[in-house]
Amino acid sequence: NRATQSMRQPGSSFKPFVYQVAINLGYSPMSEVADISRIFEGGAGNNEDWKPKNYGKDFSGLITLKKALSASRNLATINLAVNIGLDVLYSKLTQMGFKNLPPNLSIVLGSFGISPLEYSKFYTMFGNYGKIKDLQIIK
Known part of the structure; x- marks a missing residue:
């Protein structure tokens, strides 16, 4: 069952959760962040530089x-x-309910695997005052 058993990378659809953590920590939509290039040593979870x-x-x-x-x-x-x-980010994402996130910076770009069904439940928090709703499968 691809909805429940397959693991897919969420990619950029994961970014709203990173920004939600920032908002919860006191950032505002008008806070500024640098959109500049950087090189991270071993930033993708291996020993190679990540740019x-x-x-x-x-x-x-x-x-x-x-x-x-x-x-x-x-x-x-x-x-x-x-x-x-x-x-702090890992702690807050874990509090949201995300499990088994790999310990590397690339997760903010959705580089980890999660089942589509499990992932979709996290989006319910945006329309439900931060609370996750259980999903119902319609057969």
Whole structure:
């Protein structure tokens, strides 16, 4: 069953959860984050340097969280996660209910596996005052 048993990478659809953690920590949609390139030593969970890029391979400098999320800016999201602190981010994502997140920075770009059914339940929190609703499968 692909909905319940397969593991898929959420990709950029995971970014709203990173931004929600930031909002919960006191950031606002108008807070600024750097949309600039950086090199991370072993940042993708191995011993190699990781140099993430935006889709268009461009940079916007300082941009608001609102603009960064609406434009799905990879570098801004990564820099926001660094500003928050990975330990804090992991803790908050775990409190939201995410399990078994790999311990590397690339998770903010949705580089981990999760079943589509399990992942979809997390989106219920955005329309339900932060509370996750149980899903119902319609047969």
